[in-house]
Amino acid sequence: MPREVVIEVKDLVKRYGKMEALRGVTFKVYKGEIFGLLGPNGAGKSTLMSIIAGIRKPTSGEVRVFGDNPLKHEVKSRVSYCPEEPLIYTHLTGLEHLMFYAGLYNIPSKEAKRRARILLERVGLANVGKKYVSKYSHGMRKRLAIAASLINDPDLLLLDEPTVGLDPRIRREIWNLILELKRKGKTVILATHYMEEAEALCDRVAIMDRGRILALDAPKNLKERYAPEATLHLKISTGLEIAYEIIVEEKLPEIVKVYKGRDEIRILTQKPYKIIPEIIPKITSAGVRVSETVIREATLEAVFIALTGRGLVE
């Protein structure tokens, strides 16, 4: 049985004046999926989200949400968008804030109050629901913004960097909330630049950079295809150029690729423990100072590095 398509994006282009934010993006999202958009800041994730949410119009290309134009009210009623910044009204209380958004979704007052109370409880803000949002911490505001985006019980939830700036405990709570939504059959689009978040939550991930999708698949498949190797990170405090030249000229068969970062060298290799004793003495004897050596198993970041030559956060 074919899976139900919730979002269909075809050759999507978005320009802001001369700046091209999206350059021909194409993909599909299926019902019940947690679909990740992974990429650094400026990759075009937020622009893509805002077009799917029916806020901005594309310059060209096509976007269909639930088989229809996302600008239509019938579509917007089934979708909810939670922007990166918690866009909230500080003169309202937490409860009033949720009631306000319920009004925008045409939810009757009694039902709105019921839902608002449940959501406040769910995001751990029930005891501060009657306090002004101006008194809330950043984490509380973020949780309130997520609660506000659930007030209409959306079939499609667009979460833009939902855990940025949150402590690990709250981050874990939000992850649980997202997984709970998936269990209820909801579709979630998750834009993030945290690879561990994408790996932990997403069924499929689109890796974005500079307005394009570079790769799209399940995290496991992406790693197998683009980064089967581990990454050896050498943090260089002196002699970055010299170290890079020595490693490249060495042409060790175990080394798949060498990348030069701002203050580190990343080496893709299947045998990191074998190459360390071979290259470290050589570069240190040439005057290079290595301040840190880290081996990382293949991650989505490694996939990103393999695809772009840059890290997710640089």
Place this chain on the structure above:
Amino acid sequence: MRWRAVKAIFIKGAKAVIRSKEVWAWMIIFPVILLILTAYVFIPKKPPIPQLRVGIVNYDTPESKKAPITGELIVKILNTTKVGEKKLFRVKIYSSKDKMLEDLQKGSLDYGIVIPKGFSKNITWGQTYMEIYALGGEIYGEYTSALKYQVQGFLESLMKGIVEMKIRGLEESLKNEGVPSSEVKDIIEYAKGIAEPIIIHYKEVKPKHAETWYEIIGFTTISLIGMMLLFGGFISGSAAIVREKEEKTIIKLLSTPITASDILIGTTLSVLFEMLISGIVIVLFATLVLKAKIPFNITSPGHWMALGMIILAGLACIGIGLIISAFAKDTKGASVLGMILAWLFAFITPIWFPEWMLPRPLQLLGEIFPVSKSIVVARRLIMFGRPVSEYALVFVQLCVINIIVYLVGYFLCIRGLRRWLE
């Protein structure tokens, strides 16, 4: 349009009004202070009569002690004239005119009077003159013109008294000369005619409902409501949408199934609510605390027409606020521009000042500007009891113009929002 969404935006805006200290300061505290100042400083119940500082140089040396009117008598009259318990003049005698003029120039005197030599002789037998020097110049403005009326009034009464005294003297002389009494009567009547050919009875007729201090404060209350429409509409109207853009909350709003129109209508209603609260506080304070008289009659169609015009003027002010918001880059810019324009229009059109106090070009501006025209007509209908028929056509015109001004702001704002999102 979704009414539940509009209601939600209205309630959010209304809560912002109620909970904002800035709005309370501008829309409630400021007009109350202005009303108090108006009532007790600008239009006091009993205007104080200023005591004039008069310098006198008396060169008169009466030849006979029997001379009825002398320079000395004038000084005595000036020294003893009282209004109630208060002396009208504070007299200072100078020996030379130059010294007196020097003090006048320094601003130590308001007036200087020079009584010439031979004053008593000439006034007894014919005509004399008196030099009066008044403190003046642009710098003193209204102050000197107020004093001028006071001095002129005093001098007119003084001259009238002198005329009466001289005519009585003439009558006595004629009788002593043995002139027949019928002729004496004719001569005296003739002399009175020469002295004062026309006796003018001047009486002030004040407008209905704007006669007493309480009614004048009532008149001012309507003006103040007009002023608050400008502040509410221009400042809050312009800042509301810009703030949503600046704080990016508009992004979240537009991801929900509402239209830009829903946002604007909800916002308009919340600014109208702000104006309503301000208006109610002003009227309650004026009528309950200051005991201002506003003869609003719920059975009078004219008074309801006036109320309608005030509401529509508020709508036009919001429209102008929306026009500002379509061009303003941030909340601060919108508020500052709104405030400057509100102050300007409050004083250059007949909103705060009555139309007759403004120069002709500004009166014409007031005729064109629909907000001031609405306030002027509302004041005339409520305070002066003008008939409805006189303003029926104007009412229709003002309704149309005020709504057009609002719609211009509305569409400009929607266009601005669309552009911002593209």
